[in-house]
Amino acid sequence: MTPAEIKRLYQITKVQLEYGLDELIPEHELARLPKLARKALFWMKNKHPDKPLGVRMRLALQTLGPVWIKFGQMMSTRRDLFPPHIADQLALLQDQVEAFDGELAKQKMEQALGGELEQWFTNFDIKPLASASIAQVHTAQLKESGREIVLKVIRPDIYPVIQADIKLMYRMARLVANLNSETRRLKPVEVVAEYEKTLLDELDLRREAANAMQLRRNFEGSEELYVPEVIADLSSRDLMVSERIYGIQVSDIEGLQRNGTNMKLLAERGVTVFFTQVFRDSFFHADMHPGNVFVQHAHPENPQWIGLDCGIVGTLNSDDKRYLAENFLAFFNRDYYKVAQLHVDSGWVPADTNVQEFEFAIRMVCEPIFAKPLCEISFGHVLLNLFNTARRFNMEVQPQLVLLQKTLLYVEGLGRQLYPQLDLWATAKPFLENWMGEQVGPQAVINSIKERAPFWAEKLPELPELLYDNLKHGKQLTNKVDHLYQGYRQIKRQQATGQFLFGIGATFVVCSSLLFVYHHILVSAIMGGLGLVAWLFSWRSYRK
Template sequence: MIKLKELSRLYNINKTIVEYGLIELLPRQHRPFSYTLMRIVLFWVRTKHQHLSLPERLRLSLQSLGPIYIKLGQMLSTRRDLLPPIYADQLAYLQDNVPPFCGELAIKQIESSLGKTIDELFENFDATALASASIAQVHTATLREDNREVVIKVIRPEIEKTIQADIQLMKWLAQLMQRFLKDSERLRPVEVVYEYEKTIIDELDLMREGANAIQLRRNFLGSKLLYVPEIYSDYCTKNVLVMERIYGIPVSDIDALEAQGTDLKLLAERGVETFFTQVFRDSFFHADMHPGNVFVSYDHPEDPLWIGIDCGIVGTLNNEDKRYLAENFLAFFNRDYRQVAQLHIDSGWVPEDTPLEEFEFAIRAVCEPIFEKPLSEISFAAVLINLFNTARRYNMKVQPQLVLLQKTLLYIEGLGRQLYPQLDLWDTAKPFLEDWMKEQVSPTNLLKKLQQKAPFWLEKLPDLPELVYHNLASGKSLQKQQKQLIVSITKQQQKNSKSYFYIGIAATLTLVSTLAYLQTDKNLAMIAGIPGLFAWFLAWRHTNNE
């Protein structure tokens, strides 16, 4: 049941749509009846921003609705192959140009969380935010103890209440979808919302973000692909995070990257390699890589290094999901549509009774026209959209554990094509995946797995004879129970067959007696009726006999 808070939030969303005139995003013939009804209900609300362009109004409306909608805008801003440039340019402002909250509030929150005054902790603290995002903002300072330059991330005050209200509203809408929408079983909206809730609530805990950053930094320590700033754990709490200050060029500033002679082709390819390394090598990937969270080092532009910040959202995959994903990608790259269809069935992403040949043909019909283009012009986003539209016919279910992965892949492709429009995502990823698959079945990897399991096996080795004995004993006991069950079933079947025999005789004699009585042959009726009653008695007695 929707609560008053959710109704209030729904009202604010509808009011924002009317106020910013966002219905203009749809052609007039496709505008839903619900909008007309909403416009009648909110008759006193007027469009106040007609002097602004529609892209500006879209950006401001998302900004006014809060962090969940700001994040939606951030993701859309990287999809320049899906949005006109004027929209993408406006939404890009949401990446790190969200209006900051008051610096005095930030100071109070830092002092309250760390238990000391700003002057005791830092020198040169700048009360003006360096950057501001949907959930937090950052300030610069110098650590008093050793003069290291740092940035201090502070959670927005009262932001959790807004997020909780939005999440509850999304749950209510998801439940409505699940009840009334035809595709709800496939889309699993409630599960997706719960997965998203977990993700965004985790992002409110900066201690968790700090742990994620430490893990990601360790995974790429000394790598030429990615640098993650150091986290100063002694200064971190749930609401405050202190980390090394980095200097780099925002990945969206193409002019600055070109001015310093950055190898944009290599940078784009390394972005793709970084993503697949995180997913398949580490099973731990940065899942919020929009341009506001990604920089490029000033050092060695000919050998560019990515810098990643804001590790509040990370994703993980189990070994089974990784294997299915890698095999799916490779099958797509090799245009082996039968293998793609079979993998979808084996993984449970589509029902196991899906006709394999029919599903293969449907995938081929979607993908072959795309592959007729030069590989550098193929958008993975277009492939996903077309594939999902096709899979709807085969009841393909949304996989909540893959939602973050899909979003991150779209981010990476959007960034890569922005840096180097000729980026061939397929050709860049294929060698990596082929090498990873070979490594999974290599003798070296087998030996590594044996070494990992060896301590466990050695620990259990002394107990092995006893375990074997108990298993054999339990096997004999089970075998005895099975024999007893078979004997019991056999006896029951014999008893049932005798019961059916007596019932058959009784029914026959009763029928003969009834017909004779109708023919006024009382002698025959009595001759058949008395044995019939006796047969019914035997049937009843045999059936109830223990």
């Protein structure tokens, strides 16, 4: 290790021990060495013994900086690996990171644009509007139109920091993985690898720009969700330029109430926006924490959500959507056998799973939930309970469902923060039932015909010619088959003749041999000659 890596490792170790994260080391024979090392570093005492472990972990990651904050955010989605008291705290991690120098940000922007900012923008504010772990945002106006925009630029120092910290994460993950079977179950090396990929994806702002443009197109003209326009011509890998929006942050309950916002409608629209993204578009914003969600000032009686930061999105294929919708409907109808069977049919659990045992396990875990009124049931925790139960039956981790679960928990939390009486099920059930009705039965056939109508309309003028060509090709094919059949019959006749001549030849040769034995040499020679002639003709028949 280099001196810089040793120094950074010391800093990481110091922070972890000062927040008492050594409690995560399991009670096991193989864990003696780390615990002895902990005792050796006696001056690094736990300074927060009064706080729960989950809170301490969140604070430690915030102290360690941007890379570790992002790591904690990603880990909060892996509820298959971490207990709720830790995952819930990690989900609270926000990108509250100190801003870097505005002049340096301006230099980075000019490098990305290939010229001075004044060529494209006026009123550039050197003071950042917001600063996060990966990027920083500044405001300006477009020179030609005067339109207000924001410029999001990647941190200049982030690449070396990421490389160094990821390398240390891998070292620590391998150490944890070698402790015992329980820590290996957490798959620490695989978790770090997944994080590395996610982080590198977020460093390319072209990905976020493309996601934002797709989401904006999906909700074009919608009263429920607005996504700011991306100025694609000025955006690149390290810089994204987009429309500036003004709104009230969704966590500012007092501000929303002062503005006269219809809180019930706003909360319900949050639910419908989520399910529309998932089931209609198969493309959903998967990072809807309060820092990324605002509400329009205008028309508070008809409130509209604003979605920012589309760096993380989720997708579902048609099979996953159908199974998910059927799971929700079956669960709230308490049809646990169907829930179990759907998990098997979808391939989420092995095909040889005992459905009756699986049904009983789901019933045992989920039935107590219905002791509450439906309006108090957490949709996100329903999904969490289903997945936790399914893992006991060797359910494979489904990344797309993990993202969906995290997003659903965000949406549900925001909705009930806005309007505590929100009945998520009453809002979602009609949506799911309508969607299912469109996927099966007569309506599904009609929808399929509508979707294919442009294709058939395009092909209709070609139909007579295609029909004629098919008939012509069919006749040619019939002639070829007839020809092949005649050839086949001829070959079979030739083969039959050859077999007959071969048998005659064999008979003559046998008779010749017998006559030769009894000294009838002349007759023997004649019979042998006839046998050879018969064999010659039989060989020629096979050759044909």
